[in-house]
Amino acid sequence: MNLVEELRGIMKSKNLDRELKLKVTCTNGKIIEGTYESYTQALDNEPEIASIGIKTKDINYELYENEIESLEVI
Numbered sequence: 001m002n003l004v005e006e007l008r009g010i011m012k013s014k015n016l017d018r019e020l021k022l023k024v025t026c027t028n029g030k031i032i033e034g035t036y037e038s039y040t041q042a043l044d045n046e047p048e049i050a051s052i053g054i055k056t057k058d059i060n061y062e063l064y065e066n067e068i069e070s071l072e073v074i
Contacts, residue, residue, distance in 0.1 A: 003050045003065040007039060014073055023072040024054060024063060032061055033074060 007016060014020055020036040037053030037060065045051055050065045 001068050006071045021074045023074045025070045026067050027069045
């Protein structure tokens, strides 16, 4: 998956802000539903892999691009 391209596609019809609810399916089969928190480009991340922040009721997740199978607006 190319995370930046997926987010650009979402931005064509939605505001990429903390009101945006997302469903993330991970490569291990786990599904995380929550609000968009952040995007970190690969150059600013250690290891150099882009990531997205998702906030659920209980936990804040940082998911790396290589952990994400699909991203969907809900």
